[in-house]
Amino acid sequence: MAPRPNSIEAHGLVREFKKGPRAVDGIDLHVDPGDIYGFLGPNGAGKSTTVHMLTTLLPPTAGRATVGGYDVLNEGPQVRKVIGAALQEAALDPYLTGREHLRLQATMHGITGEERKERSNQLLHRVGLTEAADRKIRGYSGGMKRRLDLALALVHHPRILFLDEPTTGLDIQSRTALWEEVGRLAKEDGVTVFLTTQYLEEADVLADRVGIIDHGRIVAEGTPEQLKAEIARSTVEAVPAESEQKGAVAGVLERFGTPTTGFGPESVAVQLAANDGDLAQIVRALDAENLRISHLQIHEPTLDDVFLDKTGRHLEGAGAEGEQEETAAS
Amino acid sequence: MHAAVLQAATLGRRAVVRTVRQPANVVFPLIFPMLLLAVNSGGLKAETRLPGFPTDSFLAFALAVPFVQGALLATVNANVEFARDIQTGFLNRLALTPVRGIVLLLGQLGGLLTIALVQAVFYLAVALAFGVRLESGIGGGVLLLVLEAAIALAFASFGCWAALRTGSTEAVQGLFPVFFVFLFLSSMNIPRNLIETTWFRWVATANPVSYLIEAVRGLVIYHWRWETVGLGFAVAGGMCVIGFALATHALMGRLERT
Numbered sequence: 001m002a003p004r005p006n007s008i009e010a011h012g013l014v015r016e017f018k019k020g021p022r023a024v025d026g027i028d029l030h031v032d033p034g035d036i037y038g039f040l041g042p043n044g045a046g047k048s049t050t051v052h053m054l055t056t057l058l059p060p061t062a063g064r065a066t067v068g069g070y071d072v073l074n075e076g077p078q079v080r081k082v083i084g085a086a087l088q089e090a091a092l093d094p095y096l097t098g099r100e101h102l103r104l105q106a107t108m109h110g111i112t113g114e115e116r117k118e119r120s121n122q123l124l125h126r127v128g129l130t131e132a133a134d135r136k137i138r139g140y141s142g143g144m145k146r147r148l149d150l151a152l153a154l155v156h157h158p159r160i161l162f163l164d165e166p167t168t169g170l171d172i173q174s175r176t177a178l179w180e181e182v183g184r185l186a187k188e189d190g191v192t193v194f195l196t197t198q199y200l201e202e203a204d205v206l207a208d209r210v211g212i213i214d215h216g217r218i219v220a221e222g223t224p225e226q227l228k229a230e231i232a233r234s235t236v237e238a239v240p241a242e243s244e245q246k247g248a249v250a251g252v253l254e255r256f257g258t259p260t261t262g263f264g265p266e267s268v269a270v271q272l273a274a275n276d277g278d279l280a281q282i283v284r285a286l287d288a289e290n291l292r293i294s295h296l297q298i299h300e301p302t303l304d305d306v307f308l309d310k311t312g313r314h315l316e317g318a319g320a321e322g323e324q325e326e327t328a329a330s
Numbered sequence: 331m332h333a334a335v336l337q338a339a340t341l342g343r344r345a346v347v348r349t350v351r352q353p354a355n356v357v358f359p360l361i362f363p364m365l366l367l368a369v370n371s372g373g374l375k376a377e378t379r380l381p382g383f384p385t386d387s388f389l390a391f392a393l394a395v396p397f398v399q400g401a402l403l404a405t406v407n408a409n410v411e412f413a414r415d416i417q418t419g420f421l422n423r424l425a426l427t428p429v430r431g432i433v434l435l436l437g438q439l440g441g442l443l444t445i446a447l448v449q450a451v452f453y454l455a456v457a458l459a460f461g462v463r464l465e466s467g468i469g470g471g472v473l474l475l476v477l478e479a480a481i482a483l484a485f486a487s488f489g490c491w492a493a494l495r496t497g498s499t500e501a502v503q504g505l506f507p508v509f510f511v512f513l514f515l516s517s518m519n520i521p522r523n524l525i526e527t528t529w530f531r532w533v534a535t536a537n538p539v540s541y542l543i544e545a546v547r548g549l550v551i552y553h554w555r556w557e558t559v560g561l562g563f564a565v566a567g568g569m570c571v572i573g574f575a576l577a578t579h580a581l582m583g584r585l586e587r588t
Contacts, residue, residue: 055426056426056587056588057422057425057426057586057587058586058587059586059588072588073588074588076587076588077428079588080426080427080428080587081428083426085426087419087422087423088419089418089419091415091418091419091420091422091423092418092420093344093348093415093420095347095348095351095352096344096347096348100344100347103340104340104341104344105423105427107336107337107340108337108340108424108427108428108429109427109428110333110428112333112336136351152423
């Protein structure tokens with residue numbers, strides 16, 4: 001029998017909760033073997049519900065999906081054998097040590113004896129927890145818990161890894177360390193990674209392809225570069241030297257594009273009408289009006305611009321209205 | 331098959347380790363029933379002078395209560411932790427492994443059983459140290475531990491059901507007073523035939539906890555009274571069957587995995 005691919009496929013995937021709206025509303029996605037797929041969206045967008053369905057924890061209301069070549073609805077046990085998952089909450093027992101967690105997880109996967117011991121030591125070393133291995137979890141930092149969570153997901157050598165907001169709440173150092181490890185898993189070990197995040201930078205840095213989800217629907221999909229190229233419009237930000245000139249500066253900038261937000265309170269920003277906007281022209285126009293500028297900068301398109309373009313909102317703060325549905329899934 | 335046994339044993343071990351590492355969950359179930367036994371033995375000693383009272387040692391008569399109380403306390407503590415596993419997502423972590431649902435349940439119950447048995451040995455040792463004689467002898471002592479295991483499983487399966495059904499630590503903690511109402515409305519402090527208030531005698535007769543207490547008591551104060559002991563085992567067994575069926579059903583609902 002030919003080996004099954006390490007891919008993830010979903011077609012028209014829907015999850016409806018009782019007395020609630022559709023948390024996931026007919027999504028289609030494809031993740032190639034060995035790729036890191038970033039699933040980007042605000043709180044409540046349907047990211048965790050999608051992960052729960054793809055990892056067999058929640059049956060879809062409609063649609064179909066295959067993970068590692070197995071149908072998530074009809075071949076749940078086979079799916080669970082080939083996947084590892086670190087869900088949104090690093091669900092650890094505060095009274096057990098890191099090593100005890102690994103032993104428990106390995107036993108649940110049928111790994112016993114010397115192999116279990118070796119695998120535990122190997123993973124503890126890999127995630128940098130060898131020294132803390134025999135300490136109880138309640139003494140671990142958030143970053144240590146996340147790293148242990150990752151190690152637990154890797155115990156049985158999964159071909160596909162699901163990481164649900166793995167770096168939420170972590171400091172930048174822990175976040176970077178986790179990014180490196182995830183990158184290594186995909187590039188060196190060929191593990192397919194499905195990663196949900198609400199951090200633009202995380203998706204931008206880590207993902208080969210990005211799917212942007214909002215209100216249960218995928219609103220954009222592609223490589224980060226493709227998505228940004230689709231927008232193809234830079235943003236100019238100017239900070240007037242004198243705050244009373246803010247209105248006048250805005251008036252000049254609006255000749256070159258449409259006003260946008262998301263910058264500092266002193267800033268005026270416009271998304272340029274075309275990507276060939278000339279900074280020199282803007283400077284000349286400001287100078288002609290005798291407006292003094294303390295700071296002027298062109299920002300290249302970001303994934304937030306993509307999100308703004310597709311949904312009319314910025315990613316940051318977009319989730320408040322949908323948090324309830326996401327909570328229902330988790 | 332071997333893997334399932336190992337998995338259940340590992341989960342049971344985890345339940346024990348987690349309990350042992352929380353001193354309040356160890357000390358309270360050991361001390362509280364013994365304190366209540368001491369208070370009741372002192373205050374209700376005069377009961378032994380009632381005509382027809384089955385023994386002249388109230389301590390021996392009341393020793394059955396800590397056994398049932400200890401099983402209740404172990405049940406509540408362990409199932410609060412089980413509910414916490416659901417709340418924190420630990421159950422989902424286990425659900426993502428190939429482990430079977432029934433193994434998760436057996437592991438949880440196995441851990442609780444171990445704790446309840448350790449408690450029972452402690453209660454028995456304290457009672458023997460204070461002069462209680464087991465009329466049924468060493469064999470009766472062994473059977474007492476088996477009965478305690480059955481009682482603990484009976485309560486535990488209902489506790490598991492509550493934890494799985496609600497996924498709430500508060501709901502499981504709420505079981506504690508409910509269980510205690512059953513305990514206080516039983517024949518814990520007086521034989522049923524000596525209860526003079528009609529409604530209370532009727533409630534105590536309808537209350538399954540009375541039969542559990544009387545079975546334990548039967549092994550302490552009587553040489554061998556098979557009828558009482560058998561009835562206790564039957565009630566505990568029936569509770570186990572119903573509780574386990576409910577818990578299994580709730581587990582299937584909780585684990586929606588495909």
